[in-house]
Amino acid sequence: GLKIVRLDEVDSTNLYAKSLIGKGEELAVIALRQTGGRGTKGRQFISEAGGVYLTRLKFPADFPASQAFSIMASASVAVCKTVERFGLSAGIKWPNDVYVQGKKICGILIENTFSSGKVAASVVGIGLNVNNTFSGELSSVAISMREAAGHPFDREEVEQVLFEESGKLFPMPEYLSRLEFLGRNVVVICGEERIPARMIAVDEKGELIAETADGLRAFAAAEVSLRPQ
DSSP states (O other): OOEEEEEEEESOHHHHHHTTGGGTOOEEEEEEEESSOBOGGGOBOOOOBTBEEEEEEEOOSSOBGGGTHHHHHHHHHHHHHHHHHTTOOOEEETTTEEEETTEEOEEEEEEEEEETTEEEEEEEEEEEOSSOOOOGGGGGTBOOHHHHHTSOOOHHHHHHHHHHHTTOOOOHHHHHTTBTTTTSEEEEEETTEEEEEEEEEEOTTOOEEEEETTEEEEEOTTTOEEEEO
16 A cells, blocks of 8 residues: 555644655655644644644656646545535635635645656645634634534544545546636735736636636736736
């Protein structure tokens, strides 16, 4: 079976997995706590005990770089399916934030290595808030399964489900069906610019297709963020 590395504490499960890429062996790294967890765009990711911090190192066979977004989309769906299995409903805010009751329940960081137009290695990191509690300003933006449901969960049980789901590649409709703001009016924030638009779709590359005053436009997740109107 798949090699699983279990750690009480680590700087970051993604960094740990990346250090083992050279061995060429698929594995999972699971930690109880991270001291240097990172989110997208290098932001700090709070990783207290009580969450599940899981990274999978995959070496996809013959996987076109143009389809790399499906790896990120699948990680978001895996989190949704995990919390849904425990009775909570979840939605995805493009590109990959998973929200429960209007607050963020996890952090996802995907780091792919490309070689001649293909994904050579993929590091899929997921930090899921299970039994942690948030106070202060964090409590207005972050939530855990425990806070959402009003009772604690068996962390190992949640970890097992997330481990299973995170090993799958889901078809795009699984992602699109959970996408918040689809078909709704949004504001696309691009630097200083605020662009009112209607969210039409997300394409295979993961770009947001939106109807603006200037017609249909495609936006890359690295360049813009999204707010409801």
